[in-house]
Amino acid sequence: SQLSLMDLMLVCNIVPKMAVNFLSGRKSISFVGCGIQIGLFVSLVGSEGLLLGLMAYDRYVAISHPLHYPILMSQRVCLQIAGGSWAFGILDGMIQMVAAMTFPYCGSRNVDHFFCEVPALLKLACADTSLFENLLFGCCVFMLLLPFSIIMASYACILAAVLCMNSAQARKKALATCSSHLTAVSLFYGAAMFIYLRPKHYGTPSHDKVVSVFYTVLTPMLN
Template sequence: MANTTWTANHTGWSDFILMGLFRRSKHPALLCVVIFVVFLMALSGNAVLILLIHSDAHLHTPMYFFISQLSLMDMVYISVTVPRMLLDQVMGVNKISAPECGMQMFLYLTLGGSEFFLLAAMACDGYVAICHPLRYPVLMTHRVCLFLASGCWFLGSVDGFMLTPITMTFPFCRSREIPHFFCEVPAVTVLSCSDTSLYETLMYLCCVLMLLIPVTVISSSYLLILLTIHRMNPAEGRKKAFATCSSHLTVVILFYGTAIYTYMLPSSYHTPEKDMMVSVFYTILTPVLNPLIYSLRNKDVMGVLKKRLTVRIVL
C-alpha cells in the first residue's frame, strides 16, 4: 500500500509528453515555418503598436493605454506556448517536466483571465467616452487607468493561482501523453486516474464567473452606448463611435467565443482535434489579429504610423 502511494505521488512529478500539432500534420516542416512566421508577425505587430502608442502624445489617452496593455498581454501570451512548441519540433523533443508544465499552465491562465477583464475595462472606457464625453477627462484619469489595468492583471493571476496547483497535484498514473501542444487544464486533467468530476464542476463555475462578470459589463456598456449613438445627430459622430466599438467588439467575439467552447461546453462536444484547433485560434491567431484590428481600422494609429515611416524615409 505504501509502495502504491509512493508510486502515485512519484508519477505526479515525472515528465509529460506533448503530442503537439506536428504529429497529425502531413507536412510538419511547412507547418512549423508557417507558425514561426505567424509568431514573428504577432510579436512585431504588437510591439509596433505599443511603440506607436507610447511615442506619440496624441495617443496618450485611456483607450490607447488599454490597447497597449492588450498588446503586451498578447505578446506574452503567444510566447508562453509557441517558442517551446517550435523548439521541441526542431530538436525532436516532446517531453515537458511537471514544474515546466505547471508554469506554462499558470502563465496562460493568468494572461487569459487578465485579457477577459481588460476587455471589460475597455468597454467601460468606451461607455464613458461616448456617453459622458464632458466628464471623461475627470472620470478616466491616468491613476484610474492604472488601477483598472492592475486589477485586470491581479484577477487574472487569481485564476492561475486557483486552478494550476489543484490540476498539478492530481495523481497522473495513466498515460503521460497530453493530446495537445501545451499544458492546457482540460487536456492535463483527463490524464488523472482519480475522480475529477468535482474539480471539473468547480472549474466550470469558476469559468462561468470569470466570463459572466466581464460579459455583463460589456453587454451593459454596449447597450448604453447604442442608446447614446441612436440619439446622436451628426452622422460623423455616429460613424466614429461605431468604428471604435466595432473594433473592440470584434476582439471580444473572437476571444470569448473560443473560451466558451473550451471551458463551458460539455465534454461530448470536445475531441482532441477540435480542442487543438480552437486553442491554435486563441493562442496563436488572435494575438496576430488584435493589432491588425486596432491599427488598420484606426485612423489615428495609421496616421502616426505613416508619419513615422515618412520621417524615416526622409532621413
C-alpha cells in the same frame, strides 16, 4: 499597453515551445514546465478577459460622456482597472496551477494538445477530479460571463447613444472607436466560451486544438 503586454506574454508562453516541438519532432515538456505553462496561461487569459470587459466601459464613457472622460477615466481609474485585471487573473492562475499539479499522474503521459491546458491534463490523472472540474467550470463561468455581461451592458448603452446622434460622421466615428475592440472580444470570448462553457460530451480534442489557436495565437496577434 496592458493588453499588449498580456498578449505578448501569452504568445511567448505558448508559441515558442509549440514551434520547437513541431520543428524538432521531440514533442515533450517537463512536469514543472507544464505547471508553469498552465499558471501563466490561465493568469494571462483570465487577466485579458477581465481587461477586455472593463475596456468596454472605457468605450462607453468615451462615446456617451466625452466631456467627462478625463474625470471618469482618470489615471487612477485606469490603474485600478489594470491592477484589478492582473490580480484576479494571477489568483485564478495560481489556484488552478497548484490544484492541477497536486493530482497523481500514474498512467499515460501524453497530453492531447499543443500546450499544457488544465482540462487536457486532468484526463491523465489517476484520481477522482470531478470536484475540481466542477469548481473549474464555476470559475470559468465567473471569469467569462462577468466581463462579458459588462461588455453587453456597455455596448447596449453605446448603441443607444449612437442612435441618438444626429450627425452621420459622429456615428461613423463612434463605431470606428468600437470596431477593433468588438473584433477582439468576438474572437476571444467566442473561442473561450466554446472551450470552457460547453457540455463535456460535445466536441473533440481536434476541435479544441483548432479553436484554442484563436485565443492563444490569433487574437493576441491581432491585438
